[in-house]
Amino acid sequence: MAAELTAQQVLRTWLLTILGERGGSVPTARALTEMERRYGKLLSEEDQSLTRRGDESKWWNRTRFERKDMERAKLLVPASESRGVWTLTEAGWEEYRKIERAEEVEVALPVPIQPVGKESPSRAEVTTQRVVRSTAVADYVKQIHDYICQICGTRLITPKGAYAEAAHIRALGQPHFGPDVAANVLCLCPNHHVLFDFGALVISDILIVTDQRSGASLGRLREAPGHEMGRDFLTYHRMCNARVVEPQV
Numbered sequence: 021m022a023a024e025l026t027a028q029q030v031l032r033t034w035l036l037t038i039l040g041e042r043g044g045s046v047p048t049a050r051a052l053t054e055m056e057r058r059y060g061k062l063l064s065e066e067d068q069s070l071t072r073r074g075d076e077s078k079w080w081n082r083t084r085f086e087r088k089d090m091e092r093a094k095l096l097v098p099a100s101e102s103r104g105v106w107t108l109t110e111a112g113w114e115e116y117r118k119i120e121r122a123e124e125v126e127v128a129l130p131v132p133i134q135p136v137g138k139e140s141p142s143r144a145e146v147t148t149q150r151v152v153r154s155t156a157v158a159d160y161v162k163q164i165h166d167y168i169c170q171i172c173g174t175r176l177i178t179p180k181g182a183y184a185e186a187a188h189i190r191a192l193g194q195p196h197f198g199p200d201v202a203a204n205v206l207c208l209c210p211n212h213h214v215l216f217d218f219g220a221l222v223i224s225d226i227l228i229v230t231d232q233r234s235g236a237s238l239g240r241l242r243e244a245p246g247h248e249m250g251r252d253f254l255t256y257h258r259m260c261n262a263r264v265v266e267p268q269v
């Protein structure tokens with residue numbers, strides 16, 4: 021099981037999201053229950069374990085620590101004034117809007133030259149928030165692997181040509197906010213894309229693919245020159261999916 025703690029920045033994003041969606045303020049106890057309800061399944065075992073004092077989970081302790089940091093950064097009204105209600109300041113609202121902001125962008129680069137991508141992919145307002153993905157990044161990764169699945173080696177041929185899918189390791193949307201760059205993308209067949217997205221498969225830093233349901237190794241991820249996969253993203257994916265699969269009885 022993963023021993024990683026959820027990054028403070030991620031906790032901050034979650035907290036800002038909850039505060040923004042709840043009209044700018046929530047009582048402390050409500051912040052705790054909302055965080056658990058919305059993001060509990062993303063917490064690692066390490067997050068859920070108790071602090072040394074043993075009176076609260078590490079993730080909640082770190083969230084409260086983050087709240088103080090946000091107060092120092094003037095994103096939240098000081099606790100002394102808000103009397104147990106966590107409240108966004110105007111600057112806090114601005115941070116929340118940055119998370120929600122929708123920006124349409126045009127992306128079209130068909131040639132397989134590694135594109136820069138976007139560290140913070142823009143979001144477009146539809147009925148819900150939808151991430152505008154860079155087709156250039158997806159096309160680059162698929163082309164450099166010649167549409168061969170990095171897990172099983174399958175190359176699907178359709179009447180319209182070879183077909184593969186670009187799978188983001190750290191998802192783009194809320195609450196993950198992964199970057200839309202080649203290092204955060206795998207070239208996979210549709211089956212392995214689904215299994216990877218749902219956390220049935222995880223990938224180690226040395227690129228060994230493991231089926232979490234059986235514990236079996238599926239071998240090493242296929243690599244291609246010019247496509248370095250970000251180990252931080254793989255770690256994040258493992259962390260998010262460490263608890264998805266219940267132990268078999």
Ligand SMILES: [Zn+2]
Pocket residue numbers: 169170171172173174208209210211212
């Ligand atoms: Zn495959």
